[in-house]
Amino acid sequence: MQEPTFLILTALAARPLHGYGVIQAVEELSDGDVRLKVSTLYSALDRLAEQGLTEVDHEEAVDGRLRRYYRLSDGGAAALAAQVERLRRHAATAETQLRLRPGLAR
């Protein structure tokens, strides 16, 4: 799973968000490191919906503009949980390996 995908799923985990909301949430989650392009965001949302990981939550019109909110599907939550577990395992392995490094203060 690529980083933008991971961050989009993470952003949608807590609550449904519309496009601009996802961009803001991803920026906050990554401490400003990842600023999603609009084209990247919608391409990712489309792909995630095709894979059944996200779905449309609801739509609303604000000042005559359409806002479509997306939420994480059950499948998406499972995929995100699996990815979190994988990252946790990798992080733990990396820590162990670092501790084995000779000359490193313990």
Next chain:
Amino acid sequence: MTGLERRYRRLLLAYPGSYRRRHGDEITTTLLELAEAGGGRPPRRQAWQLLAGGLRQRFRLPARRPLAWLGAVLAAVTLAAFGAAAGSWLASATQAGLPGDDSNLALVTLVAGRDGERAVTRSPSPWAGRDAFATARAGADWTAEPARQRLQALGWHTEPGTVTTIRPLPDDSPLRDALGPVSLPTTTYRFLAERDGLTIQVFGSVREGSADVSVDVWPTATPLRWPLVIAGLLAGALAGWLVAAALAYRLRAAGPARRRAGTALFALGLVVLAAPAEAFFSNLARMWRDHGRMGANFGPEYTVHSALTPGNFYTSGPPWLVLALTVAGASVLVAAIALTLARRAAGQAQVAVAG
């Protein structure tokens, strides 16, 4: 609609229509919200990003649809062959036309050096470009040099050519039984000449008491043919992929019956076009193999599109097989596209009625 919104909507035209209908409004909202928050990217950079995103979307295929991938690859390969054929045809259309029968007969009379029995034939080839072949009976004292000089006097640039003499085998030769009797010594002359975008091959066969000469005329190979064939190949592959991608998305959104019918028709079209595509590719391979060796292989150059010329490209089947399969396959593909688009129009009509 503000100027900014209009600008965004114009940029979104880079996206496929179905994608624009699905996401166009919300993307515009997001872009406007970003701009209002002061977080919009510099306009030019954002424009490029939207254009690139739109193009990428046009190439995308629905996720988890292995058949869509297979269809897109096969459509790209098939249409690449047709694109190469179109490029090859375009290149040949820029070449000089073949002279008429009267001109060919006049030319072979000039080469023969006298009036006499003459004939002209044209046998279009499914492998190579057009040519015209004229033969004439000449005097027994015919040689290449005077013919070459007569052609040069009319502005033809001639090449040195070859002279080969075949002598009868001695009576005691062990090869006589294998090769059969060669009763008369024969000398053959061959040379090329060029003028006004036409190349001719002069061939003379002189035996005791008689000589036969022939002139084969064909358009000189144009340096445009490779660029045009390669451009056609790439454009065809691109078109095949884009059409398959657009169909895949539309068929995915269609009802199951339409989806099955559209997929079956598209697959059938590709199957029918497989033989013509194979014929074009094998002519392309001939063209490539022969590339730069025209001097060694006298005759019109190989052309991709000539596979459509009626002939025995495939030894089994009627002479017009490749042409007929092309027309049939293209019709089926057009029907598959029409069926997919008709579904969309009907869907829109229903929405309009419901609205």
